[in-house]
Amino acid sequence: MTEPNNQDNEHLIADGVDEEPIEHNRRLFEGRGLSFITIAAAIYAAFHMLALNGVSLSAMTGGLVNLDFLPAFPLETWNFRIVHVAGALAIGFLWYSANKFVDEPTGQTPLLGYLSYVLLVPAFVAVGTAISFAFEISNGAMWNGIDARIKFNETWVFGAPLMAATVGGIVLSWFNKTGRNRYSPPDFVLTVCGLAVAIYLITIYGTLMRNSTGTPFAPIGISIAAISGTLLIMELTRRVAGLALVIIATIFLVYVFVGEFLPGFLQSPAITWQRFFSQVYTDAGILGPTTAVSSTYIILFIIFAAFLQASKVGDYFVNFAFSVAGRARGGPAKVAIFASGLMGMINGTSAGNVVATGSLTIPLMKKVGYHKKTAGAIEAAASTGGQIMPPIMGAGAFIMAEITGIPYTDIAIAAVIPAILYFVSIYFMVDFEAAKLGMRGMKEDELPRFNTMVKQVYLFLPIIILIVALFLGYSVIRAGTLATVAAVVVSWLTPNRVGVRSVAKAFELAGGMSIQIIAVCACAGIIVGVIALTGVGARFSNLLLGLAEASQLLALIFAMLIAILLGMGMPTTAAYAVAASVVAPGLIELGIEPLTAHFFVFYFAVVSAITPPVALASYAAAGISGANPMETSVASFKIGIAAFIVPFMFFYNSAILMDGTYLQIAQALVTAVAGVFLLSAGVQGWFLGRNAVWFLRIALVIAALFMISGGIVTDLIGVGMAAAIWFVQRVLKPKPGATFRTGSAD
Template identity: 75%
Template sequence: MASDKMAGNKIADDTLILAEGVDEEPIESNRRLFGPRLYLVVATLAAIYAGFHLAALNGLSISDWTGIRLGFLPTLPMETWNFRIVHVAGALALGFVLFAGTRFADDAMGETRMVEIAGWMLMIPALFAFGVALWFARLIDGGVMWNGLDATIKFRETWLYGAPLLLATIGAIVLSWMHKRERARVTAPDLVLAVCGFAVAAYLITIYGTLMRNSTGTPFAPIGISLAAVAGTLLIMELTRRVAGMALVMISVIFLAYVFVAPWLPGFLEAPRVTWQRFFSQLYTDVGVLGPTTAVSSTYIILFIIFAAFLQASKVGDYFVNFAFALAGRARGGPAKVAVFASGLMGMINGTSAGNVVATGSLTIPLMKKVGYHKKTAGAIEAAASTGGQIMPPIMGAGAFIMAEVTGIPYTEIAIAAIIPAILYFASIYFMVDFEAAKLGMRGMRDDELPKLPAMLKRVFLFIPIIILIAALFMGYSVIRAGTLATAAAAVVSWLTPYRMGIRSILKALELAGIMSIQIIVVCACAGIIVGVISLTGVGARFSSLLLGLAEASQLLAMVFAMLIAILLGMGMPTTAAYAVAASVVAPGLVQLGIPLLTAHFFVFYFAVVSAITPPVALASYAAAGISGANAMETSVASFKIGIAAFIVPFMFFYNGALLMDGTWLEIARALVTAVVGVFLLSASVQGWFLGGRSPWYMRVLLAVAALFMIEGGLVTDAIGVGLAAAIFFIQKAYRPRADAPAAVPVRGAD
């Protein structure tokens, strides 16, 4: 793949283009690849799904699209809960059609035909449950009173709706684990699961359209709500397994098990006993699956995935990487610095650390190896840089939108506060790779290997959609309106490139957005399960009490404990899910410690993000190791080392709020300068290279101490830190102490 991207194709002005195909969507190993007819059907459904969201979020109706004014055509946006239910159900249906539950059969002879037959038999109860849900809607519309105490209604919901639904759901999930079929064909069990998702949605929309929404968690709640929630939870967890792996599923299972074993647990883990009916009747509401995570995925995240798809259609990703090459490729260890710049730019339009690694790393990692970086280091640099893309304003891997939803703090305020922490993170990565290149005697890339900067500047107009997005947000437009304007701008700007977007390209971008959104939507829904458990059991409040108890001994100890819990909860999960879960457990306790709301959530957000490069479960590092060919665990350890500043920066803005733009301009400027000096000293300590020379172990210790003094942000501590750094520099220049290891032989690189 990398060799294709480095083919060196020419464009009209004879400029060498290193990056090609960065915008191409990676194909997962369990994603089906359909033939022309079936592909057209699935592509149309995916485009309709994305277009539905774009229309709903902007308040358009079907009548607006068609020009036909009929009373029965719905007006969008829909009622909030119904919109979220449809949002999840659509992702489930598309997901089960696109992603297989097990490996594909090599050919028709390898297919498990008996399982296919059993799957079609399960379609009967699935369709029956769906039909019963529609029948319930007719009854309620006809004036039938509905409550959980009526014996007739309870019988109908249990045996005519719930039993067939659970039979079809559980049976189809189990069969999907065993059923192998060719990659171009959909299996019967997966079609059954798609129908079950619609059966859940149809029932909940019907029931929540009545007064029954207010009865959840009470004896008046119809048992069908609980049965639908059980089926919906199983569907969400199964699709999460397919698109995001087992980590989040296992954490969800642990939290669900906690609900029912909590009465027998010791200490702060103990919780009151709750029946399964009461718990599940509340789980599929705005305190759980339909809560903050789905609220964000159904509005901001889906909108910015559409924006990213439009940017991809106009090949903006290729331009970002080529621009980074033209800007930084000549510096020593050039490809590593390109990885830093490109990953920051790509992070603005890419929703996951691992996705960022795949997009840019397939190009930068081979080039880093080519100029002399060890394969382990090359993968680690890309993983650390790509993880930083999740904290890069304005989009921040969608985490900023969840933070705004949870805290009530305006998005623009969060984006502004994120600027200095992002600068510190990427400055630290830059220093780390620069010192590594200096130790190894690396060169930069030659001019004839790089795109020409003047040619890249001629196409700087490709930044216009992102500039419009930022400008609209700070002019007071809503996030939805700003994102829609930026998406339209991406289509308009494409007309100035060879990749002009017409109707076909727009439909292709919507199709791509519909497919890209599946993973993040189902992950947010699965995170909603965990958030619901935390909310309904009160474990978050008891964890806050534990933090308060620790703080009585040491506030720093409480912060370190909160850091470890946030990292642990985030391991193996995408950014949005990692932050949503950690914010529910950890952030309330930090706020009770007296830490400002924004600081507490940024603290949690940072550590949820860097869990992607924290051993032993480091998704970004594992993705990078797959490209570099290095050992996955060694790569994760190396990426942890390279991204070490990310574990220090949250403590820096805890001690100095000016780093989150809280203070006068003079305070903010001083905090930025001293913090940059601090991460410089920390990087020098870790790499053992300080201002042109190797440093022995005791000087590295002193550099680390100097860096820590710069963290607190006070005048006295800053003066001590700068004084220590100056003393170390004087010792190094005057006495030239012998380094711990001999200097490395300079690497010739690609000459």
């Protein structure tokens, strides 16, 4: 393939879209420090790729070293997840500081540094004791929670040093200040503590003790290790994802021990700390569905995304979008829809997608005439939509498949029409806004040449291979691996060839990118564990059933509000995992099909990123646009309004989820698209080339709701109302009292 010449390149707009944004507390190492963290992250990501594809540890070393004699290998499922979390903790603590770095570098606090080195002693004692337990067990020692000697050793020789190092390390990390290019001593302590937890749990779960969790026979060391692991996970989550999820997890943990004193459906049975924590670090909690997905599908697709970044495919996506849609009125906004949808489906977080593409599209939207809050809102809504865009759908689809047992391909197919409706709605909202403001598109000499972009359309090949492989029946892991290999091969047709160094860099990127999502999934696992072990999910289901006796619609609205509330301030993956544990079982109890119930919850968990008052995607966009965060979140809520209606369509018309005949599905698609067109016209106040008077706007919204509901009678009513509105608008031509403009660009 001929590479584009310099003349073709001079109008390219996107450059550096694939670059990872640097968080305010991420360390930027140099020299040996950089080499160490780079190698660690690369090994961590490569290990997952090899393990997921069934490559043994002996094969990883080319047969030179046989590691299969170790009790942890070959890795059994629980052990694999424990190593997965422990690796993320180690890399995460070393890479992310406990505090925000300031412009003026501060020197390390000597006293706190010395105290940290002192805490390394009990941390290593815990590691050594865990290893000694492994030798005792391998020599035939009977391990249980009743033997006095074992109980003493687990409590005072392993547990006490581990807790002292964990709590001390976390507290010292909050106060210890180091330069951005230096490791922090307390974080070494936390890394060793994470290692001690992993070694102990792998050792103990390798015996019959796994079956004793939650009983008096469970060794107390499991509970102590789980407390330490929980604290480490919550601290890392605070560093990489903020306080929102940590606060929610803390509330749930407190609920475990105060639930017996609460009234009504919130009351839970008394649970001792030993029983709870001996179970929470199992597949009933931290090692459950969320970590199962993050340790397999999510990290695999993060590696895929990292290889796409290495070959600069993200730049191509955005430039291609500009060449296609840039000339349309309000062009950069339509580019944002296209580019953010493409980037968002492999990005994993709405806010991260906003930062990646919004830094380019938001300034251009302001330049062509959008108000700064509207520019930010459009990017936030489009980036959020990327999380519901098949085939990858961020990461939520994989968790849905894990929880429901429904094949991933069925979920991806069911997501097609809802995704179309969401993005078509945003397109109409953007187009009507541009029409109201009298905007034009960008000039031809400002845009990438379409002919040049078409010559590189082969860069879509990895995603096409992924889709084809999935629908040919390949496993998700094998399809993702093939797509990753395809990304490397395709890069050799571009100037950004992926060679040996680039492969290592891609694995390093993947290791770093995975830290946030792994921490978030593990922290969400804590909440899922609380829900499962206290039974609050079942009691919530009974509450929904009670509401449904009065009104099924009222029960759905209540479920919607709870899903949004649980998702506020949380990354998409965690928001869905928590809401699925609380809300989805109640909807299924109402008689709703599991796929429909989980899609209902999933959509509202996703749109919590643009729902005031806490809207992570909107706040990220406001930071780029310079607008007020709350105004931006309100505007993004308005632009994404269809996403709040589409889930109710699942309930009233299952054809929206591809459940029906071809005719039923086609009718559902056509009438729903017409409905979101009328809805967008009513919300924006623009219909048939002119502003709509207030009563026509109300009529448009009502007609839209009739069209969206999916029945023959309601569709006819909607068509009739639309025809009447067209007659009034075209023939009677009522003059609106206001132009409904949102303002000009700042």
